[in-house]
Amino acid sequence: MATDLTKTxxxxxxxxxxxxxxxxxxxxxxxxxxxxxxAFASQVGVILGYKGKSPHGALNLEMKL
Incomplete structure (x- = not known):
């Protein structure tokens, strides 16, 4: 279900x-x-400095919270 937000x-x-x-x-x-x-979460993770096999892991957890 999409919600439209105003700029404010x-x-x-x-x-x-x-x-x-x-x-x-x-x-x-x-x-x-x-x-x-x-972008893929792995691309963002690498730019933000996450390394290893799962540079997207921390980002995926952040989005679930």
């Missing part, structure tokens, strides 16, 4: 530290840097 509501969510962490903001900034604003 979205800004409020991004600025609310109880809802949006610094990691969340880093993920959004990194996604925005990709063409079409789309």
């Amino acid at each position: 509501q979205w800004t409020g969510i991004l600025l609310n530290e109880e809802l949006t962490t610094e990691l969340d903001l880093s993920i959004f900034r990194t996604l925005y840097s990709f063409e079409g604003h789309k």
